[in-house]
Amino acid sequence: xxxxxxxxxxxxxxxxxxxxxxxxxxxxxxxxxxxxxxxxxxxxxxxxxxxxxxxxxxxxxxxxxxxxxxxxxxxxxxxxxxxxxxxxxxxxxxxxxxxxxxxxxxx
Amino acid sequence: xxxxxxxxxxxxxxxxxxxxxxxxxxxxxxxxxxxxxxxxxxxxxxxxxxxxxxxxxxxxxxxxxxxxxxxxxxxxxxxxxxxxxxxxxxxxxxxxxxxxxxxxxxxxxxxxxxxxxxxxxxxxxxxxxxxxxxxxxxxxxxxxxxxxxxxxxxxxxxxxxxxxxxx
Numbered sequence: 001x002x003x004x005x006x007x008x009x010x011x012x013x014x015x016x017x018x019x020x021x022x023x024x025x026x027x028x029x030x031x032x033x034x035x036x037x038x039x040x041x042x043x044x045x046x047x048x049x050x051x052x053x054x055x056x057x058x059x060x061x062x063x064x065x066x067x068x069x070x071x072x073x074x075x076x077x078x079x080x081x082x083x084x085x086x087x088x089x090x091x092x093x094x095x096x097x098x099x100x101x102x103x104x105x106x107x
Numbered sequence: 108x109x110x111x112x113x114x115x116x117x118x119x120x121x122x123x124x125x126x127x128x129x130x131x132x133x134x135x136x137x138x139x140x141x142x143x144x145x146x147x148x149x150x151x152x153x154x155x156x157x158x159x160x161x162x163x164x165x166x167x168x169x170x171x172x173x174x175x176x177x178x179x180x181x182x183x184x185x186x187x188x189x190x191x192x193x194x195x196x197x198x199x200x201x202x203x204x205x206x207x208x209x210x211x212x213x214x215x216x217x218x219x220x221x222x223x224x225x226x227x228x229x230x231x232x233x234x235x236x237x238x239x240x241x242x243x244x245x246x247x248x249x250x251x252x253x254x255x256x257x258x259x260x261x262x263x264x265x266x267x268x269x270x271x272x273x274x
Binding site: 013014015016017019020021022023024025026027028030031032033034036037039040041043044047050051054055057058061062063064066067069070071073074075076077078079080081082084085086087088089091092096097098099100 | 110111114117118121122124125130133134137140141144147148151152153155156159160163164167168171172175176178179181186187188189193194196197198200201202204205208209212230231235236239240243244247251254255257258259261262263265266268
């Protein structure tokens with residue numbers, strides 16, 4: 001007999017959690033003016049995607065989705081580093097971390 | 108049952124990331140969210156990713172965020188204001204996104220019914236993932252190291268103080 005692993009909820013619950021997290025992150029990106037919080041909301045959206053990938057990986061017994069999660073984590077680390085250094089440079093130039101500051105690029 | 112509790116706690120702390128006014132509180136709530144997500148990974152038997160998620164996300168990336176927050180020494184009056192109009196618009200837009208994605212995945216929901224118990228998988232264990240990573244996905248793995256070098260050089264170059272260029 002096959003050994004069963006009780007993961008406590010059905011697939012739809014995990015999809016629901018992941019989509020809710022993604023939407024929360026999207027709302028954060030749209031509302032917050034603070035650049036650091038904005039970057040953090042992007043991390044939240046990336047994590048929602050990771051959760052969805054791991055869920056499907058578990059439900060279909062395929063490990064390749066988890067490799068993709070691994071690469072997403074790699075890209076997220078690189079993205080956070082570059083984003084924060086751009087933020088530091090912008091802060092040095094204008095003494096503000098308001099995202100509206102970038103409107104000056106309009107010319 | 109435990110996954111329902113974990114899921115609702117995850118959503119609640121994710122909401123607090125967006126809602127809390129103080130950036131440092133946002134960081135703390137985000138770390139808590141990552142811990143809950145790691146707990147869900149463990150529940151789904153993806154142990155390697157749970158550990159990596161905790162070490163890399165909660166341990167490295169969030170500490171980087173905290174460093175920058177402390178370095179910039181932001182206080183309450185520096186916090187930019189969110190207008191009520193933009194909040195309203197964003198909540199409507201995000202809610203619409205949520206509804207559209209839920210509706211689009213409704214067929215999957217039918218499939219997922221009664222799938223509470225899945226066979227034990229060793230796909231998430233270090234051995235299986237390592238075999239996959241170093242055979243089929245070896246080239247992307249090596250390319251990601253180039254990405255990291257590029258990111259590191261870029262970060263140093265961007266954050267370096269250059270008076271002439273700034274003036």
